[in-house]
Amino acid sequence: MEIKVVKKVLDANEIMAERNRQMFAENEVFVLNVMSSPGSGKTTTLVKTLARLMPGIRCAVIVGDICTTNDADRLAQSGAPVIQINTDEFGGDCHLAAHVIEKAASDLDLSAVDLLFVENIGNLVCPAEFDIGEDARTVVLSVTEGEDKPLKYPLMFRECDSAILNKIDLLPYLEYDREAAVNNMKQIHPGMPVFEISAATEAGFDPWIDWLKDRVSAKLEG
């Protein structure tokens, strides 16, 4: 019963996502859906990423939270247009659905955007189930969360096109098997690029930025 109901909601979401995808294609916007647990460092990663890409690449951000505008405030300091979604208005939703993205995107001048980041709700489960019309998906996992998370939350890692292993500056203070974490990701999603970074220190940022630029160029010049 419950599963049937969820299936129906997902079908409606697929239709909306396809409409978003057309809208983004017409406006030549590359959309990256960034997902993670709460506190993995999505916002700090995006703040540092925006600083490296702009103004060469014109960026914008849609950021989802159940409550607060903390993340939007931090991201807006980059100068990029930032739209905050509070899912409290939608019953405290645990993910961003396609219709919510459509509404948020209508507040942006898409003709002036090359790369739209969507910072999803902090949740390693539900957001992976909802297509929002994006071009690519990145999951952020921090080393303080343990090595086994890719095995425990496989859908997220299977659905993403790249992964970031964040907070590597904390490795000296943790009992953490970095190789095991990366191997677990590759086991769930063979061939997926994994970027080991510290958003705090920007260690390891170059390959991540290069990957992102390549993906954006491939769509916009392709």
Add this chain to the structure above:
Amino acid sequence: MEIKVVKKVLDANEIMAERNRQMFAENEVFVLNVMSSPGSGKTTTLVKTLARLMPGIRCAVIVGDICTTNDADRLAQSGAPVIQINTDEFGGDCHLAAHVIEKAASDLDLSAVDLLFVENIGNLVCPAEFDIGEDARTVVLSVTEGEDKPLKYPLMFRECDSAILNKIDLLPYLEYDREAAVNNMKQIHPGMPVFEISAATEAGFDPWIDWLKDRVSAKLEG
């Protein structure tokens, strides 16, 4: 439309939760629902807690994961009966629902259990919405997740009877305002006890264990 559907599922859950609550009352079992993001340290906290409570208090654990039996394997070393739920069988559910707990509890000899821990799916959003027939709820937040999470995920902190701030052994290596984190929790839920601990070193464990023992006694001897 979507909200209506969710409401219907929740109503059915309430009925099942009430049935669980009766079953636990008849068997004189105290049930604690333990929730957190992935990687906050629920399992390590429970492993250390079991070691302190047993055999004086007869414990059992129901542990929910989407995939893997990693946590159950670790918890079983305590000697407590452990039931693993993989929600993969239920469509990869992002929370434990009351009917799932009923099924899992039927595999336990409840007459030989004083305290049943339910380690919920790693998710700071959805589990807070589902009553499973428990007596109390505890949320675990780790200091690596940032100070603002209580404000961003208020339902979880509002619905819990106590909170654990975990991984305080990492504080020297983080820019973290411990007081702000605790204040944010108290702002969302005035009067809620907050236990600042390290599950790794067992620092700060005594007040947490005392609180738990008091709550169990109040039900079983009350």
